[in-house]
Amino acid sequence: MRRYLASLLLLVLSLFLLASASSYSPLSPVQIEKTVSGGAGVSGPLGREVPQIRNMPDSYFVVSPGPEVYLRLAVFDSPGDNCRWKTSEVINSSRSSPPSDQPPEIPVKSLRTINVYYPANLSFILSPLYPRNFSVPVEYNPLLDLYIPKGPLSNYSITYWETERPSSGEYFPAPEGLFKFYMGFPYSLMHLAMAFGAADNPDYENLLALERFFRENFIVSEDSNSDCEGLFDMAFRTRRGSSYDIASAFAVIARMMGFPTRLVAGYRVPASEDYRIVPFSNVTYWPEVEFRNLGWVRFDPVPSSPVVFTEASYDRHFKIRNIQGKVYWDGSLREPPFEIDLERKTVLYLPVWGGTFRYLRLVPGDVGIDVVDLPPFLSPGEEARVRVLLVHGLEFTISSEVPVERKGEYELSIRAPDTPGVYWITFTSKGFSVKFPIVVTDNVTVTVEGYPSEIRAGSNFTVFGRVLWHGQALSGGTVEAVLGLRKGEARYVVGRAEVRNGKYTIHASVPKDIAPGNYWLVVRYLNFPYLGDSDPVVRILPAERITIGSSGLVPAGDFNLTGTAPKDVPIDVLLDGQKVASVVPKNGLFSVPLNASPGDHELKLIPRSGELEPLETKITAVKVNLDMKPYSSMGRDYLKLIGTVEGMKDGKLEIQTPSGKVPVEVKDGRFELNLPVEFPEEGSSGVNTLPLKFLIDGTTIDEKEIALSSGRILPNLPTVVKSNGKFFVALPEGLEGENLKFSMGAFDSSGRSLSGKLGLNLGGKRIELPLKGGIGHLEIPKADFEAPKVNLPSVGDKVPSINLPSPDVSAPIGISGFSPSFGGNFILFLILPFVLLGAVLLVRAGVSGGVPVSLDRLKSLGSPEIELEREVYLPGEKVKVVLSRESDLYVDGKHVGHGRVFSLSLPEGVHTLKAGRRERIVYVLRPKKAVIKLYEDYFLPFAASRGVRVADSTPEEIKAALLSKGLQEGPLSHITRIFELARYGDVELSREEFEEFVEALRSLEVVK
Secondary structure, three states: OHHHHHHHHHHHHHHHHHHHHHHOOOOOOEEOOOOOOOOOOOOOOOOOOOOOOOOOOOOEEEEOOEOOEEEEEEEEOEEOHHHOEEOOHHHHOOOEOOOOOOOOOOOEEEEEEEEEEEEEEEOOOOEOOOEEEEOOOEEEEOOOOEEEEOOOEEEEEEEEEEEOOOOOOOOOEOOOOHHHOOOOOOHHHHHHHHHOOOOOOOOHHHHHHHHHHHHHHOEEOOOOOOOHHHHHHHHHHHOEEOHHHHHHHHHHHHHHOOOOEEEEEEEEEOOEOOOEEEEOOOOEEEEEEEEOOOEEEEOOOOOOOOOEEEEEOOOOEEEEOOOOOEEEEOOEEEOOOEEEEOOOOEEEEEEEEOOOEEEEEEEOOOOOEEEOOOOOOEOOOOEEEEEEEEOOOOOOEEEEOOOEEEOOOOEEEEEOOOOOEEEEEEEEEOOEEEEEEEEEOEEOEEEEEEOOOEEEOOOEEEEEEEEEEOOEEOOOOEEEEEEEOOOOOOOEEEEEEEOEOOEEEEEEEOOOOOOOEEEEEEEEEOOOOEEEEOOOEEEEEOOOOOEEOOOOEEEOEEEEEEEEOOOOOOEEEEEOOEEEEEEOOEOOEEEEEEEEOOEEEEEEEEEOOOOOOOEEEEEEEEEEEEEEEEEEEOOEEEEEEEEEEEOOOOEEEEEEEOOEEEEEEEEOOEEEEEEEEOOOOOOOOOEEEEEEEEEEOOEEEEEEEEEEEOOEEOOOOOEEEEEOOEEEEEEEEEEEOOEEEEEEEEEOOOOOEOOEEEEEEEOOEEEEEEEEOOEEEEEEEHHHHOOOEEOOOOOOOOOOOEEOOOOOOOOOEEEEEEEEOOOOHHHHHHHHHHHHHHHHHHHHHHHHOOOOOOHHHHHHOOOOOEEEOOOEEOOOOEEEEEEEEEEEEEEOOEEEEEEEEEEEEOOOEEEEEEEOOEEEEEEEOOHHHHHHHHHHHHHHHHHHHOOOOOOOOOHHHHHHHHHHOOOOHHHHHHHHHHHHHHHHOOOOOOHHHHHHHHHHHHHOOOOO
């Protein structure tokens, strides 16, 4: 009877689950509850290799106000295998008392104190290079200058020596020691070391030049070059790498030059008068070098404003685009985009002029010869030095349009000609070459001989004058007149003209919406490489009529209507005959917030003064709605833009992309455009952005930005993800209450919609989003993207609470996988009979075997198994937990993480582990109780399974019975002896005795 009742119960339960599945709509928003992860369990901050800094809290620390400071987290002394730095065991084990309060050898700027606050008790300390004292007890590693707290801490203060690095000087390397070892890295980096004087007794000045080379010639990227080959490619070809790559290359080259150097991981905290909030994830790297009579000096080769930008490819065809400024090529300054074909094995440098001077470096293959320090603009007759990078021997030939003299194996002297211009030099070595320019500029004299001192907004005026070079009239070139509130600022370009026989006349127009006031009127001569300007001041008077800045097109929704009018005259604003606002212009300007639905509208601005004419005009409010469908074709990725233009039925629309403007036809308010796009490499954390600007008749009506990634979704931007040959689209839909809403889609490589379950990872929380017809909707609590409020504890004085900034729009959502569906409820109905049959057989087997089958046991089916080595541990012993599949793990009702393998430190007591609906009990006991528990729960059942009577037997009798069955005597003797000490002894057992007991159990395979 019991088996039939159990079968009936299972049938009813299955039908209930089926009904629930049928009524569930995959289009319903998925609600994610707010979860808070604690900082407990955070141990040492470092892994064995760089750049992975492991076990760092996913939060912020706070530093008190002060100047810029570099806080050291870890130091690495030894480049190991495959170009990964590590800390040697000898150094890692070194400990002594902290140094005295004597100042360092390097010049000291001041003695300062900072306070550091952690979000939880952590077991590491962040410190500047030269601390004087700490507010907490610390140990000191003298070889690494690192400090280790003697216990977990949440806040501390440091008094440290703020040092000032010498700007120059003859400081030589400290005596040879541990930090000169550089095996494991590509020896080819020695070519760079030689270019910077490795063979010529280098000193401090050589390392300043090396630092300048990295800062001016490299670009920081998120992706790290993970091996020796990647590091070589970064240094010689691409000149793009992470802060770790760049600092690592500097450190290795410095060692090759004979300087004791170590690599440091830490945080650069910028100067601020407010409390500084630093994410733990913002780890950066820098080298430290030791000098005689100076001590350890920090260098920072990571670039912030590079001068040389590299484009590297193994294709000799280059498309010059996305460059701010004009590129000098083929005898003139050219506006991108344009194309260049280069010979392979030729590195080419091109001058770029955009108000400031830079170089574009093109690399169509491998590099066999290069230059490492191009000179900036030179004046006529000026001399400059250039270092050459030689990869294939010291011999090379020179072809030059300027005088060049070789000063050594790696250095050349160049003298600029007396006439401004761009001159070319080519070095050739073993079939490789590098071609670079010498740019000679000179200032010209631009005079303004006629201009009005006062100009009315919206009016025209004429300005004329001369352009002279050393008193001689220049012919050719262009001058432009610009207006700016500060000298050198080109806020408004008001006119241009050609220069003929040293004279120019510019017919200029002042914008209608320009604010009244005093402006610099600057006439600039733009005939590169002759440069010059003038600087008279004019006064702009307000317009005597009403004007608006709009050309008739405005964005739909909220917008600001700006314009000019005589000051202090009230103006009524009417939209479609209804008065919507009134405004009184101040200083001749006004701005009125309006709201217009898509379409045409009548706009009237009626002054309350009879002296002014009303302004009547039509405006068209336009809104662009955009949908996207990604796909691949002929080896390229594309994004099909499917748009609607509300307020416009037919016409022409221009879309400004990074590659230029693309005209599209709008018919019945719709348009389509296929754009080629580039995604980051599969598995990288980088994100490419695609900015789009929509224009009608030259007026911007809308702007959008799309993120392209290989795994991340940005909450603030429409994001297209390419992963495992599939595409996923995430469109933010704004806020509803306290939740952020997203529309999600999935597509195959042909652009067809995919249905299934999309795996998402939100801050370590895994969810599955059902997609029906390729579409799903997601809601996430806005609080999941907000940082918590941190109450800073006091360190010597009262510190206020700080609201950490909300990452709101930058916290990424990760895509963890996609499972396509094949028929929904049809599959469920198909497999349901087999599921029911299996469940009935399971229940009958349990009943017939005398094992009670509970509802909880049925519920646990499908939950991950929880594997433990044993269920009894000592306080402080690591409890290894292995789940049969990835899942959330809870200990005593508290969430500890998501994954498969966990290592827990649990306090003394009884603890409940839970994964899904499965539970396991873990006992953390002192050795005596732990031995008794293991003996009774593990050893006695083990003996019973071998046919030994255990109910009324003594430990010695159980031992004798097991020996008669052929089990080993040694482990049995250990188990029996230690158990008898625990059960009948009066003293606590030692940890060693417990470990001996466990090892004996393992040898008999009682426990794992």
